[in-house]
Amino acid sequence: MIDLSDCRTTPLTALHERLGAKIVPFAGYAMPLNYPPGILKEHLHCRARAGLFDVSHMGQISVVSPDGPKAALAALERVMPVDLAGLAEGRQRYGLLTDPAGGIRDDLMAAHLPDRVLLVVNAANKSRDFAHVATALPKLRVKMLEDRALIALQGPEAERVLAGLAPEAAAMRFMDVRVLDLGGTEAIVSRSGYTGEDGYEISVPADAAEALAERLLADEAVEPVGLGARDTLRLEAGLCLHGNDIGPDTTPVEAGLTWAIQKVRRSGGAREGGFPGARRILAELAEGTRRLRVGLLPEGRAPVRGHTPLYAAETGGAKIGEVTSGGFGPSLGRPVAMGYVPAELAEPGTTLWAEVRGKRLPITTAATPFVPNTYKR
Template sequence: MSDSNRRTGLYDLHIQEGGRMVPFAGWDMPVQFAAGVLTEHLHTRAQAGMFDVSHMGQVLVIPEDGNIETAAKALETLIPADVLGLAQGRQRYGLFTNERGGILDDLMFANRGDHFLLVVNAACADQDIAHLGGLSGVTVRPVTDRGLIALQGPAAETVLARLVPGVDDMRFMDLRDFDWQDAVLWISRAGYTGEDGFEISIPDTHLRAFAEALLDNPEVLPVGLGARDSLRLEAGLPLYGHDMDPDVSPAEAGLGWSIPKIRRQGGARAGGFPGADAVLAELTDGPRRIRRGLRPEGRAPIREGVAIFEAEQGGEPLGHIRSGGFGPSVGGPVAMALLDPSLPDGTRLWAELRGKRIPVTIAPLPFLPPSYKR
């Protein structure tokens, strides 16, 4: 830990719950709790895990003329997604791109009726807010008085409905406001674990009380960054700064699906975002590399930076591991790398681990099917 790192409103609760705190994106965050990463991971898959994600940036984009379409059109100059077509009370996944067509960050954006709510990565929050600050016709307002909790797993709906009746009517990617003890909660049915679940934006005044109310349920364990990473990796979900960065394009990251037809071809809304020419050409012609899943043989995890080769000896690397670790729910190591898209699933390659090459097999993503409530 460092005195220069920021602390979320749940820091003291994390310490009380046995959290092992580490520096992460300028914050002191729990990497695990007393139960340990393996137990936290499997418990989330079986019941429900509570994650403190208050370090992520929450940002409001408010149209100055009161017309939500003004904000939507402004956001479409930065995000290659259908912002204008997003209905009130719904949210989508999107990307910020740079002029070369690389990814500056990934984010969620939601239509709250008279403004948009964006949730961006902690490490990119300051640059994203500055990026949004160049938009005309809107006010960009960082949210500084709310925390954010993710409740993930098959029991998440049952648990949250005990505290907040009505959330069980929500479907995947819905966003609604609810009252809890005189506080207004912004609740979305989403998450980044592959499990059904919710993200709950809570006023700081009620953040700890709400977290404790969740933990009072026997189905809920606090979960740290370690299991959060293994859960998203099993779900085949890319992580910014690892599987995508300013030198990785949407097509290479396997995120072309987030750019709909209306932003790709023909019509007034096609293109118009940073790097559009490069991004759209690559979506049409296909990328030279793309994010692929890998299943190493044995039990040893293969982590970020490990080189991948075509043969057991010699040759130049085909690529490097971007994300890797042990997948408790799939019972073995899993990894992702940017590789030639023409290599078929089942292809055997070699990873050089501590001077020795071990076999890995290209596997389809995700490693574990998602269980969202559609």
């Protein structure tokens, strides 16, 4: 029996239990792994219609400057290699917290709201992220929002469903963020998610979360989806999981996240550097790096899991890389994976070998995403 006695709950835990979810510990929380239909069906339902995810374990951090949100965004550039000063009100941007060695402390979303900046960070890192930002930027008012839930509605019917509560949601573009009235509940809504599908992430007061979730689930297109399918969806979308695919031991350049470092923060840009690890990161942007994150397609039907070693040849030779995330891709009907390999072996179509239970199996490098995204741009 799984011991959940030390786990925190979310505002939707009672709903998960009523829906028959299998509850497991994750990042210190009791979270739904899957519901009675199972991971495969939940995954495919999200791709075909709409899935509802509880992501309330994520950290929501409010950052306020006495000089307004533009000043808060400019200050946050001291801890992130991202163009935040240029982020318009009502827009959100993917960002990275880096460390002095150029590693990735965490990845996050930063939203420019009318009165503040809202950071959404990973559950396992949220206490450290909060302490890091508050310490590095003492002139800002940094607050962890403990009284809010976070719900993700993802899939091709997400727009229709949410527009039934707030018609303005239909006009939002990918990475727009708005404060909307969802049937009497004031919510911070961003058109974003981590599945590769069009959809929304919805921040609401904790005491309003269950009623909102039930209203969304009342639509025949919406089914609850657990962490299991959330992971297979993000893997098919080629999206990194902090602690697996990225972390303090990887730089943004190695991870293939250079697109998240806008031109103004790079060498020669108007606001070049000024963030932790800038020397290494800017050097890698200019000169390249020895290893890169790649997509990987194993042959056959057997998934190749994280930490599987990679080799350049079927026999002999030293380990040249490692799988960081891997599993079965339900949308593709085949296994998919990601990992790190030497830069000279990163070209899509390169055959490598994964050692599974003492046997080397062919695995081919591939571009990501494995399943094209459907973001509304």
